[in-house]
Amino acid sequence: MNPYSLLLTASCVFTFALLMLLDVLIVKRKRKKNGESAKLPVSFFVAHGFTYLAFMLGTALLTATYWMKANFNETDLATLFFHMHVKITSNDIQNFKGLYLWLSLCIFAGSLILWLLGKLGAFLLNRGPKGWRIAYIVIRNIIIVAYPVIAICVICSHFNVIPYIKQRLDTTKIYDDYYVDPKTAKVTFPEKKRNLIYIYLESVENSYADPAHGGVSEDNLIPELTELSLKYENFGDRGSNILHGPTPVSQNAWTMASLVGQTSGIPINFGFDSVIMQEGVNEYLPGAFNLGDMLKREGYDLCYLIGSISSFAAMDVYMRTHGDYEIRDYNYYHDKGLIDYFVWWGFEDYKVFEFAKDYLVEASASDQPFALTLMTMDTHFTNGYKCEYCEDVYTNQYSNVIACSSRMVSSFVKWVQEQPFYENTTIVVIGDHPTMDTAYYNGLKYSSKDYVRRNYIAVINSAVENPSDVARNYQVIDMYPTTIAALGATIEGDRLGLGTNLYSLTPTLYEELGKEYFDKEIMKNSRYYNDKLADFD
Numbered sequence: 001m002n003p004y005s006l007l008l009t010a011s012c013v014f015t016f017a018l019l020m021l022l023d024v025l026i027v028k029r030k031r032k033k034n035g036e037s038a039k040l041p042v043s044f045f046v047a048h049g050f051t052y053l054a055f056m057l058g059t060a061l062l063t064a065t066y067w068m069k070a071n072f073n074e075t076d077l078a079t080l081f082f083h084m085h086v087k088i089t090s091n092d093i094q095n096f097k098g099l100y101l102w103l104s105l106c107i108f109a110g111s112l113i114l115w116l117l118g119k120l121g122a123f124l125l126n127r128g129p130k131g132w133r134i135a136y137i138v139i140r141n142i143i144i145v146a147y148p149v150i151a152i153c154v155i156c157s158h159f160n161v162i163p164y165i166k167q168r169l170d171t172t173k174i175y176d177d178y179y180v181d182p183k184t185a186k187v188t189f190p191e192k193k194r195n196l197i198y199i200y201l202e203s204v205e206n207s208y209a210d211p212a213h214g215g216v217s218e219d220n221l222i223p224e225l226t227e228l229s230l231k232y233e234n235f236g237d238r239g240s241n242i243l244h245g246p247t248p249v250s251q252n253a254w255t256m257a258s259l260v261g262q263t264s265g266i267p268i269n270f271g272f273d274s275v276i277m278q279e280g281v282n283e284y285l286p287g288a289f290n291l292g293d294m295l296k297r298e299g300y301d302l303c304y305l306i307g308s309i310s311s312f313a314a315m316d317v318y319m320r321t322h323g324d325y326e327i328r329d330y331n332y333y334h335d336k337g338l339i340d341y342f343v344w345w346g347f348e349d350y351k352v353f354e355f356a357k358d359y360l361v362e363a364s365a366s367d368q369p370f371a372l373t374l375m376t377m378d379t380h381f382t383n384g385y386k387c388e389y390c391e392d393v394y395t396n397q398y399s400n401v402i403a404c405s406s407r408m409v410s411s412f413v414k415w416v417q418e419q420p421f422y423e424n425t426t427i428v429v430i431g432d433h434p435t436m437d438t439a440y441y442n443g444l445k446y447s448s449k450d451y452v453r454r455n456y457i458a459v460i461n462s463a464v465e466n467p468s469d470v471a472r473n474y475q476v477i478d479m480y481p482t483t484i485a486a487l488g489a490t491i492e493g494d495r496l497g498l499g500t501n502l503y504s505l506t507p508t509l510y511e512e513l514g515k516e517y518f519d520k521e522i523m524k525n526s527r528y529y530n531d532k533l534a535d536f537d
C-alpha cells in the first residue's frame with residue numbers, strides 16, 4: 001500500500017473512531033445524568049456507524065468526481081477500468097497524491113462539520129415541540145440515505161456509466177463486416193526492405209502549437225515538431241500551415257490503447273472484468289497479427305526502447321508475443337550498469353535518444369533490416385519531468401518540458417538524417433494521445449470545447465507519396481497499414497485490421513461510416529473480437 005493510500009485509510013479510520021467515541025461519551029454522560037444504564041444498545045452503534053460511513057462514502061465519491069473532472073475531464077469509464085486493473089507505479093502515485101490528500105481532508109473536515117451540525121440541531125430541537133424533533137430525525141435519516149445515492153448518480157452522470165453499460169450489453173458486427181486479418185491479407189514488401197524508426201511521444205498533441213499552426217497555445221511550444229510535420233507528412237491539406245493528425249477515440253486514448261491501435265489496427269475493447277488486464281498474463285491479443293508480427297515475418301530485427309519499466313500495463317507481454325521484440329527498458333539498462341538511478345518513470349528521454357543512437361549504429365552495421373520503436377515519457381502528466389536540458393522559457397513547467405521534448409526529437413531526427421542508413425529508413429513521429437491533464441489544456445490561452453484535439457504526427461522519408469490533397473479524417477488504427485505502406489509495401493485492398501492505408505484514396509472507416517457511428521460501434525461488445533482476437537474464455 002502506498003503512503004498516500006495509507007494516509008487516506010488512517011484518516012477515515014481516525015475520523016470514524018473519533019466521532020463514534022465522542023457520541024458514546026456524550027450519550028453515556030446523558031444517560032448517567034438521567035439515571036439510566038450506561039450500557040448502550042447495539043442499535044445505537046448501528047445507527048451512528050451507518051450515518052458516518054454513508055456520509056464518508058458520499059463525500060469520497062463526490063470529492064473524487066470533482067477532482068477527476070478538474071484534472072482529467074476527458075477520462076472516460078473505459079480508461080478508468082483499464083487503469084484500475086494495471087499495477088500502480090510509484091509515479092502514478094505521485095500523479096494522484098492530490099486526490100488522496102483532498103479525500104483525506106474532505107472526509108475528516110466534512111464528517112466533523114456534520115457531527116457539529118447534528119449536535120447543534122439536536123440541541124435546538126430538544127427545546128422545541130416533540131413534532132419538530134420527530135421531523136428532524138426523519139429528514140436527517142432521509143438525507144443520510146440520499147447523500148451517497150446522489151453521489152453515485154453524479155458519478156454515473158459524469159462518467160456516462162449508463163451509456164457505457166448499455167454499449168457493453170449491446171453487440172456490434174463491425175469486426176465481422178470490416179476487419180481484415182493481416183495474417184492472411186496480401187501484403188508485398190519490396191526486395192530491399194526499408195528500416196523503420198517509430199517514435200511515440202507521450203501526451204503530445206497539436207494543441208501545443210499556436211493558432212497560426214492549428215494549436216491553441218499563445219506561443220508555439222513545439223516549433224521544431226511543427227516544422228517536421230509540415231515539411232513531411234501529416235495527411236492534412238497539402239500546402240497548409242495547419243497541423244493535422246489522428247482524432248483520438250476513447251478506446252485508443254491512453255498509452256497502451258494507442259500502442260495497440262497503431263500496431264494492430266484495432267482498439268482495446270476489453271470489459272471491466274477482462275483477464276487481459278490482470279497482472280501476470282502471458283499473452284496479449286493472441287489472435288491479432290500486428291506490425292511486429294508482420295515485420296518479424298519479413299526478417300526484421302525488432303527493438304523496443306523505453307526509459308521506464310516495460311511491464312506496466314503488460315506492455316512487455318504485448319511486444320514479446322507480437323514480433324518477439326528485444327526489449328530495452330529501465331531494467332535492461334540498469335542490469336547492464338548503464339543506469340544507476342531512478343527518476344520520474346525510470347530515466348530521462350535524452351538518455352532514451354542516446355541509447356537509441358547506440359542501437360541504430362549497431363543495427364545498421366548488419367544487412368538485416370531493423371525496426372526500432374521508441375517511447376518518450378518526460379511529457380507525461382502531471383507537469384512533466386524537467387531534465388537538465390530543459391530551459392526556463394515559460395512560467396509553466398509542463399510548457400518547458402513540452403518545448404524541451406520538441407527540441408530533443410528534432411535533434412534526434414537530424415542526427416538520423418546525417419547517417420548513411422537514413423536514405424533507406426522511414427521515421428514515424430506520433431503522439432500517443434492528447435494530454436490527460438485537463439487543467440493544463442484549459443489553461444492554454446485559446447483552448448475551447450469546440451477545438452478538435454488531435455495527436456501530433458510526422459511521417460518522414462516515406463517510400464511513397466500521399467495521393468490526396470485534402471485532409472483525411474482518421475485515427476490511430478489507420479497507422480498500421482499506413483506504416484506498412486510507408487515502408488514501400490503494397491497492401492491489397494489497402495486495409496489491415498480496421499485501419500486504412502492513408503497513402504491511398506481508400507476511405508477510412510471514419511470517412512466511410514461516419515465518426516459518430518464508428519465510435520459507438522467500437523465501444524460495443526463483439527463476439528468476433530472476443531473469440532478471434534482477444535481469445536477470451
